Amino acid sequence: MATRHSRSAARLMLAPAVILLLGWMLVPLTMTLYFSFKRYLPMRGDSLERGLDWVGFENYARFLSSSSFWPSVQATLVIVGGVLVITVVLGVLLAMLLDQPFWGQGIVRILVIAPFFVMPTVSALVWKNMLMDPINGILAHLWRFFGAEPVSWLSDASVQSIILIVSWQWLPFATLILLTAIQSLDSEQLEAAEMDGANPLARFGFIVLPHLSRAITIVILIQTIFLLSIFAEIFVTTGGSFGTRTLTYLIFQRVIDSQNIGLGSAGGVYAIILANIVAIFLMRIVGKNLDR
Amino acid sequence: MARAVTTRRKVITTAAAWAIGLLIFFPIYWTILTSFKTEAQAINDPPLFFFFDWTLENYAVVQERSDYMRFLWNSVIIAGGSTVLGILIAIPAAWSMAFVPSRRTKDILLWMLSTKMLPAVGVLYPISLIFVEFNLLDTRGGLIAVLMLINLPIIVWMLYTYFKEIPVDILEAARMDGAGLREEILYVLTPMAIPGIASTILLNFILAWNEAFWTLNLTAAQAAPLTAFIASYSSPEGLFFAKLSAASTMAIAPILILGWFSQKQLVRGLTFGAVK
Amino acid sequence: MGRIQLDQVKKTFGDVTVIPPLDLEIEDGEFVVFVGPSGCGKSTLLRLIAGLEDTTDGTIMIDDHDATRVPPAKRGLAMVFQSYALYPHMSVRKNIAFPLRMAKLDQAEIDRRVDGAADVLNLTDYLDRRPGQLSGGQRQRVAIGRAIVREPAAFLFDEPLSNLDAALRVGMRLEISELHKRLATTMIYVTHDQVEAMTMADKIVVLQAGVIEQVGSPLELYRRPRNTFVAGFIGSPKMNLIAGAEAAKHSAATIGVRPEHIEISETEGAWKGTVGVSEHLGSDTFFHVQCEASPEPLTVRATGEVSLSYGGEVHLTPRPEHIHRFDGQGLRID
Numbered sequence: 001m002a003t004r005h006s007r008s009a010a011r012l013m014l015a016p017a018v019i020l021l022l023g024w025m026l027v028p029l030t031m032t033l034y035f036s037f038k039r040y041l042p043m044r045g046d047s048l049e050r051g052l053d054w055v056g057f058e059n060y061a062r063f064l065s066s067s068s069f070w071p072s073v074q075a076t077l078v079i080v081g082g083v084l085v086i087t088v089v090l091g092v093l094l095a096m097l098l099d100q101p102f103w104g105q106g107i108v109r110i111l112v113i114a115p116f117f118v119m120p121t122v123s124a125l126v127w128k129n130m131l132m133d134p135i136n137g138i139l140a141h142l143w144r145f146f147g148a149e150p151v152s153w154l155s156d157a158s159v160q161s162i163i164l165i166v167s168w169q170w171l172p173f174a175t176l177i178l179l180t181a182i183q184s185l186d187s188e189q190l191e192a193a194e195m196d197g198a199n200p201l202a203r204f205g206f207i208v209l210p211h212l213s214r215a216i217t218i219v220i221l222i223q224t225i226f227l228l229s230i231f232a233e234i235f236v237t238t239g240g241s242f243g244t245r246t247l248t249y250l251i252f253q254r255v256i257d258s259q260n261i262g263l264g265s266a267g268g269v270y271a272i273i274l275a276n277i278v279a280i281f282l283m284r285i286v287g288k289n290l291d292r
Numbered sequence: 293m294a295r296a297v298t299t300r301r302k303v304i305t306t307a308a309a310w311a312i313g314l315l316i317f318f319p320i321y322w323t324i325l326t327s328f329k330t331e332a333q334a335i336n337d338p339p340l341f342f343f344f345d346w347t348l349e350n351y352a353v354v355q356e357r358s359d360y361m362r363f364l365w366n367s368v369i370i371a372g373g374s375t376v377l378g379i380l381i382a383i384p385a386a387w388s389m390a391f392v393p394s395r396r397t398k399d400i401l402l403w404m405l406s407t408k409m410l411p412a413v414g415v416l417y418p419i420s421l422i423f424v425e426f427n428l429l430d431t432r433g434g435l436i437a438v439l440m441l442i443n444l445p446i447i448v449w450m451l452y453t454y455f456k457e458i459p460v461d462i463l464e465a466a467r468m469d470g471a472g473l474r475e476e477i478l479y480v481l482t483p484m485a486i487p488g489i490a491s492t493i494l495l496n497f498i499l500a501w502n503e504a505f506w507t508l509n510l511t512a513a514q515a516a517p518l519t520a521f522i523a524s525y526s527s528p529e530g531l532f533f534a535k536l537s538a539a540s541t542m543a544i545a546p547i548l549i550l551g552w553f554s555q556k557q558l559v560r561g562l563t564f565g566a567v568k
Numbered sequence: 569m570g571r572i573q574l575d576q577v578k579k580t581f582g583d584v585t586v587i588p589p590l591d592l593e594i595e596d597g598e599f600v601v602f603v604g605p606s607g608c609g610k611s612t613l614l615r616l617i618a619g620l621e622d623t624t625d626g627t628i629m630i631d632d633h634d635a636t637r638v639p640p641a642k643r644g645l646a647m648v649f650q651s652y653a654l655y656p657h658m659s660v661r662k663n664i665a666f667p668l669r670m671a672k673l674d675q676a677e678i679d680r681r682v683d684g685a686a687d688v689l690n691l692t693d694y695l696d697r698r699p700g701q702l703s704g705g706q707r708q709r710v711a712i713g714r715a716i717v718r719e720p721a722a723f724l725f726d727e728p729l730s731n732l733d734a735a736l737r738v739g740m741r742l743e744i745s746e747l748h749k750r751l752a753t754t755m756i757y758v759t760h761d762q763v764e765a766m767t768m769a770d771k772i773v774v775l776q777a778g779v780i781e782q783v784g785s786p787l788e789l790y791r792r793p794r795n796t797f798v799a800g801f802i803g804s805p806k807m808n809l810i811a812g813a814e815a816a817k818h819s820a821a822t823i824g825v826r827p828e829h830i831e832i833s834e835t836e837g838a839w840k841g842t843v844g845v846s847e848h849l850g851s852d853t854f855f856h857v858q859c860e861a862s863p864e865p866l867t868v869r870a871t872g873e874v875s876l877s878y879g880g881e882v883h884l885t886p887r888p889e890h891i892h893r894f895d896g897q898g899l900r901i902d
Contacts, residue, residue, distance in 0.1 A: 003620065007394075010389075010392035010394075013385060017385035024407065028414075028422070029415065031421065032418055097312070119543060119544060119547075120502060122544050125540060126536075130322055135335075136533065145338070225408045229411055231412070232504035232519070248411055256416075271411040271413060272410060272414045275410060283405075459651055462653045462654070462656075464640075464653065466666070467641055468618060472641065479666075484655070
């Protein structure tokens with residue numbers, strides 16, 4: 001298919017996207033790296049015009065030794081991991097349920113997709129107030145109805161609450177991808193397995209789950225990309241308190257709230273490194289799975 | 293061949309699927325419902341599920357307090373602009389990766405996707421500086437550019453997977469038939485990929501519409517879209533459930549309606565073309 | 569006009585040489601078939617001529633002009649693909665008109681030519697349908713229609729019949745031959761099916777591993793295969809090739825006898841053997857006979873219905889004038 005002519009045309013047509021993304025990646029990255037080695041507190045009079053003091057790795061050391069660093073990494077991983085586990089497991093089950101014939105498939109599918117359309121700020125606000133509010137939230141009503149003491153979700157079970165909210169947002173996505181994958185499973189394979197004496201559990205384990213592995217990979221990859229940078233959900237609900245300060249949020253606070261650009265930038269570099277570690281793992285898996 | 297299913301089993305499945313579907317949908321249903329209540333009814337104990345005095349008052353108050361139409365218009369322009377721009381840049385790129393693959397094609401694709409993993413906060417300050425420098429702060433143009441860039445990898449990726457499904461033969465036939473590169477893409481590839489392109493547009497419109505980091509951090513009054521509109525209700529003064537609900541409903545309604553009308557393309561789009 | 573000359577044309581993909589330097593001349597109006605087993609480079613050769621692949625080396629002349637660097641659209645060639653490669657989003661009419669539209673012909677001329685082609689190919693009733701609504705044979709005709717409206721210097725066919733069922737294939741084979749007679753335009757046709765090659769070609773090019781094994785008319789190839797590969801490839805069922813002592817009697821490394829050139833008798837003959845499986849086609853009967861003369865069972869054709877029982881004893885006699893002799897390199901000895 002390829003001739004010299006089409007190859008050079010291809011390079012030309014690929015160029016704008018590559019150049020734009022390269023610029024989008026490199027320019028701010030370089031600046032962040034630069035600031036991370038500087039003392040830069042605009043509130044205390046530091047400014048670019050007057051030049052910034054070189055502080056070497058001080059910002060890195062301070063960010064790392066700050067008492068909030070490791071908790072924030074932990075919070076990030078717990079939230080991302082929790083959401084991934086919940087959405088994948090529930091997604092598989094829900095997809096298998098929706099794959100069965102039942103009345104009103106179209107409508108139920110609409111209901112299930114709906115959370116995906118809701119913007120993060122709205123879903124955070126709705127969950128925080130309408131559902132999780134310890135006095136007037138619907139969950140509080142429910143708890144009282146059963147004679148239990150309403151829970152202050154966002155302070156007493158804050159991380160779990162965040163995981164719940166984010167899982168609600170991403171479950172539709174996981175379900176839909178997995179449903180599409182299940183529907184593409186050749187039913188003759190399942191019938192062959194049945195003829196070979198496999199019970200439903202064995203059929204799930206040996207046929208359905210391996211068939212879904214590619215789809216699960218895609219779900220994990222895409223969700224991780226988005227989950228690593230969840231912001232609005234935390235911004236709106238807890239504002240980073242009660243152990244829900246993720247790395248993203250911690251850096252945000254350093255840069256915006258305390259206006260310590262140098263420190264925040266060093267944090268940014270850590271976040272980038274963390275993201276890259278995750279990315280390398282994911283890309284390995286995805287690269288392998290995409291070849292099939 | 294699917295086998296016949298007993299009615300009993302179908303009834304059980306139906307009940308389970310509907311129960312779960314309604315449970316998942318409940319927060320949205322509850323929000324929309326509450327938006328038609330008075331503030332007192334909104335926090336009534338026990339909760340009122342249907343029988344109350346329906347009112348549109350909250351919508352009027354919200355509209356009065358903040359200029360909904362301006363936020364809505366900003367959202368449309370920003371989400372639409374970034375998507376269209378992204379598509380225009382991504383189609384040629386996806387064409388070349390799908391039909392003239394080289395040894396580096398897969399690496400480039402994965403690299404593009406990996407740029408999405410760069411944590412936005414890590415570059416928030418530099419981007420703000422650049423925005424200040426070029427007078428882009430609180431402009432729709434600036435946001436269009438940023439949202440286009442953050443969604444570009446996804447657009448390229450999706451189009452790539454859709455284009456891959458198109459037989460190379462057909463493009464070669466067009467070439468034999470005398471079509472140049474422009475005609476090949478314009479008259480043959482694009483029309484054949486319309487369903488895929490539509491799904492891509494839809495999904496990215498939604499992603500851009502719902503994007504809530506850059507839209508919150510790079511806008512103030514002028515260019516603020518609906519994400520910012522609703523964020524202003526997170527402060528304590530917004531803690532009036534009915535008004536909050538009305539504002540929420542107004543923020544999500546356009547995309548909810550769009551999404552439901554184009555459900556089929558969207559389901560295709562949601563799978564990012566990666567799962568068949 | 570449609571005279572095509574390949575001069576030292578070579579194609580490599582990375583380290584892999586698909587086509588070592590190769591010369592070939594195709595005269596105007598000829599029906600040339602490239603035939604060979606799959607992976608022999610015949611499609612690549614066609615795509616080089618089409619311009620869909622670059623040559624690594626050598627020149628391609630079309631009507632005495634160097635076309636080696638000319639993009640496919642400018643070579644004046646039309647191609648029919650194995651998958652037909654119809655534009656699914658266009659009606660049959662638009663499909664056929666596409667090359668004309670690309671050539672910026674005026675609408676009246678486009679309509680005239682499309683209607684003409686549709687008439688020739690019996691597509692007039694289907695002009696407003698989409699390719700998806702057509703049968704395999706009809707799609708094939710649309711693909712051909714799209715090629716003929718351009719009035720190209722030559723037609724290139726890439727295994728065009730392999731997606732059709734057997735009955736349709738015979739019909740389309742005739743239609744393409746018919747078309748060639750009527751248009752008298754050069755046609756280059758790629759196939760792995762030697763029956764198609766034998767029945768359609770003016771000139772057959774037998775390829776193996778990118779190398780031309782023999783070029784000639786179907787009967788030349790049948791009568792005087794240049795080597796054992798061509799001998800085994802052309803003709804159905806395959807020629808029996810016998811090496812060893814029996815070949816040495818004819819002072820050759822290998823001898824070949826076609827199944828139709830062996831007499832079979834229950835009483836006497838040159839080679840004694842036992843009858844294996846018999847295949848009854850009605851008009852002919854094929855026997856697979858195991859004899860001492862050859863380690864492999866020999867295929868023998870008998871005309872009409874002949875019954876021999878499985879495991880019975882028979883005697884085979886090759887017709888001496890039809891014994892092909894090959895040397896140690898597999899080349900023909902005359």
